[in-house]
Amino acid sequence: MAKKYRCGTCKTTSGWLDSDEFKTHRKTHRDRFHGGDAPDDEESLQGTAPMFSNGVGAREAALILGILIVLSYMWEAKG
Ligand SMILES: [Zn+2]
Structure with missing residues (x-):
């Protein structure tokens, strides 16, 4: 928080x-x-904190994006 x-x-x-x-x-x-x-x-x-307004928001957004990319790769590997 x-x-x-x-x-x-x-x-x-x-x-x-x-x-x-x-x-x-x-x-x-x-x-x-x-x-x-x-x-x-x-x-x-x-x-x-508003997204992308400072380092913390950007870092969290990058982390979430990274997780989504990994999940989508796993999803494709299954199919
Ligand atoms: Zn003071």
Whole structure:
């Protein structure tokens, strides 16, 4: 599940991040802008990253396409 990090104090929102990227981004933001403390109104916005809008979406699409190609080869081999 992709997430966006939002800091209401700074009024900034990140791009789509995976779980590890989110944690890193949040820590970096807290360290850089809030002296390592958690701002009161930070949020994680969950959703699905739009396809092809960033590296994650494109990578997932390529994976799905690869699986479909393999399946179609297997299907043809059977017939
Ligand atoms: Zn902030």
